[in-house]
Amino acid sequence: MSTNAQARKTDVARLLPAEAAGIDPIARLFRALGDPTRLRLLEFLLTGEHTVGDCVAQVDLSQSRVSRHLAILASCGFVTLRRAGRFTYYRAVDKPMADLVRQARAFAEKNTAALLSRIRLDGGR
Incomplete structure (x- = not known):
């Protein structure tokens, strides 16, 4: 392996845990x-704090589907979430999430x- 190829391999390896x-x-x-819905919710939550509604x-x-997606996020x-009485407010973790979404x-x-x-990533045809 050439020195340049080995250097590139080392640089890439540092991106992930050993x-x-x-x-x-x-x-x-x-x-x-x-999931496209989770990405849309994440983008929306980057604008500020919002209720499930x-x-x-x-x-x-439906509320149940949105609640499931929010629970996964x-x-x-x-x-993050904050409860106030009957309502739960969700907010995206600002800077890191916005940067990740922009890069993606x-x-x-x-x-x-x-x-x-x-090409299907899920293995289907």
């Missing part, structure tokens, strides 16, 4: 963000053709 077990949470992060109106799904640490969007825009090709 142990395989350390990669699992990162993969789960991407799986959690792999606000989120339902934003994505036009909260369990992953993407959003920029990557997707540069690679639209490949991402929309006939």
Whole structure:
């Protein structure tokens, strides 16, 4: 292996934990963000604190489905919640989430053709 190739391999390896077990949470992060509804909710919650009802109106799904998506986002640490009486208010973890969404969007825009090709990531045909 050339010195340049080895240097590139070392640089890439530093992006992920050395142990395989350390990669699992990162993969789960991407799986959690792999749902279009969750991405729409996350974008909406980046604008400020909102109730479940606000989120339902934003994505036009049932309250139970929206609550499930919000629970997944909260369990992953993407959003925080605050209870006040009968209401629960959700808010995205501001800067890190906004940066991640912006970077993902920029990557997707540069690679639209490949991402929309006939290749299925879920193994289906």
